[in-house]
Amino acid sequence: MLEKFTAPIGTALDRFIAQKQEQFPFATGELSQLLRDIALAAKIINREINRAGLSGIEGSVGEENVQGENQQKLDVVADVRFIRALIKGEQTCGIISEEDENLIDTKNPKAKYVVAIDPLDGSSNINVNVSVGTIFSIYRRRTSLNTPPTLEDMLQPGRDQIAAGYVLYGSSTMLVYSTGYGVNGFTYEPSLGEFFLSHPNIKMKENGEIYSFNDGLYYQTSEGIRNFIEHCRKNQYSGRYIGSLVSDFHRNMLKGGMYLYPATKKHTQGKLRLMYECNALAFLAEQAGGMAFSDKERILDIMPESLHQRVPLFIGSKNMVKQCLQLLNEEGQEKAAKTKKTEDRQVTE
Numbered sequence: 001m002l003e004k005f006t007a008p009i010g011t012a013l014d015r016f017i018a019q020k021q022e023q024f025p026f027a028t029g030e031l032s033q034l035l036r037d038i039a040l041a042a043k044i045i046n047r048e049i050n051r052a053g054l055s056g057i058e059g060s061v062g063e064e065n066v067q068g069e070n071q072q073k074l075d076v077v078a079d080v081r082f083i084r085a086l087i088k089g090e091q092t093c094g095i096i097s098e099e100d101e102n103l104i105d106t107k108n109p110k111a112k113y114v115v116a117i118d119p120l121d122g123s124s125n126i127n128v129n130v131s132v133g134t135i136f137s138i139y140r141r142r143t144s145l146n147t148p149p150t151l152e153d154m155l156q157p158g159r160d161q162i163a164a165g166y167v168l169y170g171s172s173t174m175l176v177y178s179t180g181y182g183v184n185g186f187t188y189e190p191s192l193g194e195f196f197l198s199h200p201n202i203k204m205k206e207n208g209e210i211y212s213f214n215d216g217l218y219y220q221t222s223e224g225i226r227n228f229i230e231h232c233r234k235n236q237y238s239g240r241y242i243g244s245l246v247s248d249f250h251r252n253m254l255k256g257g258m259y260l261y262p263a264t265k266k267h268t269q270g271k272l273r274l275m276y277e278c279n280a281l282a283f284l285a286e287q288a289g290g291m292a293f294s295d296k297e298r299i300l301d302i303m304p305e306s307l308h309q310r311v312p313l314f315i316g317s318k319n320m321v322k323q324c325l326q327l328l329n330e331e332g333q334e335k336a337a338k339t340k341k342t343e344d345r346q347v348t349e
């Protein structure tokens with residue numbers, strides 16, 4: 001019944017959220033309000049991004065964040081704006097953010113949701129006017145109401161997300177999200193200050209012909225990854241890499257394709273963060289009929305160990321991801337066979 005819920009293109013986000021809530025007789029409206037808070041924060045950040053070149057908020061803060069990355073002014077502005085909107089909205093008791101080392105207690109102990117955010121994704125593209133994004137994941141808290149949020153509330157596997165999505169600040173600004181019943185995309189109309197449904201029930205093609213990989217990492221990764229990149233080249237797939245995860249994912253979800261950021265010599269666990277990058281996009285990918293894996297398992301099944309942990313990410317059209325994982329498996333088997341041969345030889349010598 002729920003799967004069938006659709007709304008005509010042009011439906012205002014507010015109305016869409018209200019109509020969707022009516023599908024749940026026991027809904028209390030808190031999740032709906034939280035989604036509205038996120039949309040409000042997105043509008044504010046959109047304005048900041050659009051005028052960054054004039055308002056002097058381009059460039060670096062001159063400090064590193066908890067990731068050891070050079071923090072951009074817009075990273076901080078987006079972080080502050082998002083956290084403020086969530087605190088004011090009173091639907092969130094705890095927040096984790098890429099830009100903050102520790103769990104943020106919003107002092108809303110009555111709230112039943114926790115949120116993980118990447119306030120500004122694609123930071124390397126901020127000052128060069130290339131599209132960037134915001135990524136968010138929503139979970140129901142685990143600990144009882146009227147108590148401060150704890151790590152137990154935050155460190156939940158991605159499959160337990162209640163909702164997830166992203167905002168893409170590109171040639172148009174879009175909000176794309178899912179509450180577990182399909183993926184819908186809304187385009188922002190600045191003159192009306194509202195998001196309108198433009199991409200209902202997004203489905204990802206099973207086969208894709210676009211691969212998104214930082215080719216400069218080709219010799220920093222494993223043979224299995226190089227075999228997959230060779231496979232893409234031999235099949236004349238298009239190499240498309242914006243360097244903003246949200247933008248690359250969005251394109252591949254609409255056109256069919258795959259984004260991969262494997263383990264590298266520099267990032268031995270991969271670069272992307274499980275809690276506020278991979279889980280949200282994996283939730284959307286699966287809702288749209290795609291796949292999202294690390295080099296070992298389904299992203300949504302990974303049990304988080306820390307707030308800022310990184311994982312290798314393979315995400316996109318189902319058959320492309322399967323092809324890639326198969327080549328990684330073959331590499332693994334070859335390695336295992338070689339090790340065994342060496343061990344056997346050592347035993348006999």
Ligand SMILES: O=P(O)(O)OC[C@H]1O[C@](O)(COP(=O)(O)O)[C@@H](O)[C@@H]1O
Nearest residue numbers: 118120121122123124214243244245
């Ligand atoms: O420059 P690299 O190593 O290819 O990394 C690019 C990737 O890193 C990211 O910028 C990481 O996200 P942040 O910008 O939020 O730190 C992704 O958006 C992007 O896909």
Ligand SMILES: [Mg+2]
Nearest residue numbers: 118121122277
């Ligand atoms: Mg990011």
Ligand SMILES: [Mg+2]
Nearest residue numbers: 098118120121
């Ligand atoms: Mg970021």
